[in-house]
Amino acid sequence: MRWTGRPRPRTAVVIAAALLGLGGGLAAPAVSAAEPGAGRLTDLVNPFIGTEAEGNTFPGAAVPFGMVQLSPDTGHNTGYDYSQNRVRGFSLVHLSGVGCRIGGDLPVLPTTGDVTETDYAKYAAEFGHDTEKASPGHYRVGLKSGSGDTVIDAELTATARTGVQRYTFPATDKANVLLNAGQSLHKTVSTTVEILDDRTVRTTITGSGFCRATRPYTVHTLTRFDRPFTTSGTWHGDTVTKGSARSTGTGRNGAYVRFDTTKDRTVEATTALSYVDARGAAVNLRSEGGRSFDSVRDAARRAWEERLDDVRVRGGDGTLRRTFYSSLYRSFLAPNIGSDADGRYTGWDGKAHREMGFTYYQNWSLWDTYRTQAQLLALLAPRESRDMALSVLRVGEEGGWLPKWGYGTVETNIMTGDPVTPFLTNAYQQGLLDGHEERTYRALKRNADGVPPADSPAAGREGNKEYIADGFVPLIKGRPHAKLGNSDYDFGASATLEYALSDAMLAQMARDLGHEADAARYAARSQNYRRILDPSTGFFRARDASGAFIGSADPARSEGFHEGTSWQYQWLVPQDLPGMIDLIGGRQATNDRLDAFFAYDQLMKDPAKTAREVWVNGPYAYYNADKYNPQNEPDLIAPYTYLSTGRPWQTTDVVHAALTLFTDTPTGMTGNDDLGTMSAWHVLSSIGIFPVQPGFDTWGLSTPVFERVDVTLDRRYHPLGALTVTATPDASDGRRYIQSVRGDGAAHDRTYLTTGELRGIRELAFTVGGAPSDWGTAADAAPPALK
16 A cells, blocks of 8 residues: 555654764764753854855854844955954844855944054954854854953844844953944945934945845944943044044944943943834834843844754764754744834835735845755744745835845845746745735746846846747857846856746646646746757757857856756756656666766765765866766755656765765855755755755655654644654664655655645654665656656
């Protein structure tokens, strides 16, 4: 009897599986510190993971999905680099793992002595890692000031819309706090700083930038100190003016306030942020300010403890648990709340709006997050995920077009393709858009069938005219960019694959909603990946405007692929892997190609070395490669292709090798985190379920790395109770291969689950062994093509 699964409600998922390692990299004892009663889960999180070697994470203070991420900036273009030892300031806005400079608004730094320098690169304070500590919601460091003998203890914590700082100065009558409005990670366009009274400083900061120029956006801040300052002043350029209460202009611009700490050495300050106006910052300060540093820090830790406690693991050594919980932590750092405490937010039309019945979110790294993080949040944070999807719809309605890569209140058009479609169809497939299905479909249909008008800042599906007419987006070299950001015409081959994937996901939604003609049209377009397959090589190649293949025939040196090569993009056909396998020449030919891609023979001899020395070639080494790149998004799904070729055990081998790249050190991230994308890959792959058809409801199965994982889920979306997933026999001897899977006692022979099945069972039992079995090898065991 094959178990097919019937949807039944649940509130908690208990996932238990073997802790199975490769090459000793994932070996673990039997008892986990994450078991109930074993201490705080926040103690397992290391915010310094990814702060070196271009992981581009940040170690500072934030709460889940908070508007504020208060963190030190050391001079690295995205904020903090563990290898540097001077802090320029603690600024309010950081995004986890972005690859270009952005945010860093209002760096604040405590100093002593006279204020003579106005460039934060010159007045930056030296620090050592021996004085530096970080945990979820809290950061602390000792800063050397003056001659270097003086140490200022600096601490950071946060609420959703405020950052709270506590400075412990030496005994001095010249204890300063510098508020730098004119310098940040991005380019500042204009700034204003105002000292309102002897406790309060207000700023308005208009900035622009990211990987390329963007439309300007404005943030407003209001900082309130816990006691009066003795004197203050402003600076503009190199000129410092004591007693001045206001400064405005371009370039370096800021304020300083001074305290006498000869008796009371501690100064606390709370800074509120708003993307709407100065009143919004004041509203946020009144709503979330006024509490002591300790109470805010404790509340932030409780918020993180509650969030992390939704996932309880058993098994695994300390390194494995710390890397897992650190990735889980980073998965909840974005998207970010964009609305003020009164519900107002700035829409993409530049006007103030008020949320109605939902929380407005912003910061949309959709090209990255639609592949992993969107699915993880739909599982673990469905209420927030629903509001995130509704926020994206608001962007489309107020800004005129659905977003591609949105920062704050503007579209950056960074990256290519059509990532918003699988992002929203995933929300639909996970049941998060009840009551908004047709509204969502109308927005997606407009996006899929059109191109934004010339006066819109959005690029959308820029190559849609040719794609719809000819079946592919052409690579047009030297074409002037019509919009700020990236252009699909520069990456015609990968844009074609991304459009086709999105068409497949939209076809499923259209069919569900009864739009049969649209469904058939989008399903036909989802086959456009075939239009760029070069039969002479068996690999994808870009075409020029005339339809001729262009560039090198060598798939490792192909043109027209965004941050990847044809080798890495060849598996981005999740809507029709059976068709792709046929085009390659069948299962054997596909497996041969996969084995070459993953250097599988080498991997089996030394998985960790293969991952680090064969797969990884540098954080931004996207091109001229014929191997798997676990540091970037285009081939994140690739290890799961073996689920469709009759060799599911090789998915386990490759996934477990890739997991060795995640460690609990500053270099322990595999590439840019990209707002939680890589972290979510790590979490899902560690649990053993992965969204193999992003934008649909298919979860591929592989052997988890923990003996047991208990996942508590939202009653509104998962009212059943509990799902227990077990692995037998004991994994202490290193067994990692699935022998069989049973769901509620009935045999489950397929290599995947649907969302309905995942919600509809109480027990998922894995039997594992030391050698591959015939489980999941039948022709009908693989995820089906989407028609």
